[in-house]
Amino acid sequence: MVDRPFLQSQRYADQQKRAKLEGAHPDIVEFVRVLPKRMAKHGVPMFASEVWRSDERQNQLFEQGFSKARAGQGPHPFGCAADLVHGVRGWNLNRDQWRLVGHIGQELVTQKGLNLVWGGNWPDFYDPAHWQVADWKVQAADFPFPRIEKWERNWKKRLEAALAQQATLAAK
Numbered sequence: 001m002v003d004r005p006f007l008q009s010q011r012y013a014d015q016q017k018r019a020k021l022e023g024a025h026p027d028i029v030e031f032v033r034v035l036p037k038r039m040a041k042h043g044v045p046m047f048a049s050e051v052w053r054s055d056e057r058q059n060q061l062f063e064q065g066f067s068k069a070r071a072g073q074g075p076h077p078f079g080c081a082a083d084l085v086h087g088v089r090g091w092n093l094n095r096d097q098w099r100l101v102g103h104i105g106q107e108l109v110t111q112k113g114l115n116l117v118w119g120g121n122w123p124d125f126y127d128p129a130h131w132q133v134a135d136w137k138v139q140a141a142d143f144p145f146p147r148i149e150k151w152e153r154n155w156k157k158r159l160e161a162a163l164a165q166q167a168t169l170a171a172k
């Protein structure tokens, strides 16, 4: 699954811009930004193939058995889910490889304090490319979501750092 030359390719760069994120849940936007970056450090090209989904495509996936949801159902139409796949192999990773993606992804979820769950943990519908907001049915009421910039997300950390710096200066 490691493919360092592909990480340098134009196709990889284009893949990173594939998913439309406007109106998506801020945790999804953040995850789609950080997971491919973290995987790239391990030499693995990943990208978000889908956040949004049209009604037509949702029905198509339902008919094909790839999704439990019909049009207008499930977290995707509310920007509360993302499917992250391999840049070259797409969904064609084996269980161990997906487990690695899931492990790294869940580590990021914890580190960043994101409220996301991984579809690879579902025994009844194994969906390892899929990540969704844990309580999306509640969160979906706020759809569409305003875009939260990275600096806004980190404001608390910055404020704490600034206050600590002030305290250090005051102590001198």
Ligand SMILES: [Zn+2]
Binding pocket: 076, 081, 082, 083, 129, 130, 131
């Ligand atoms: Zn999905």
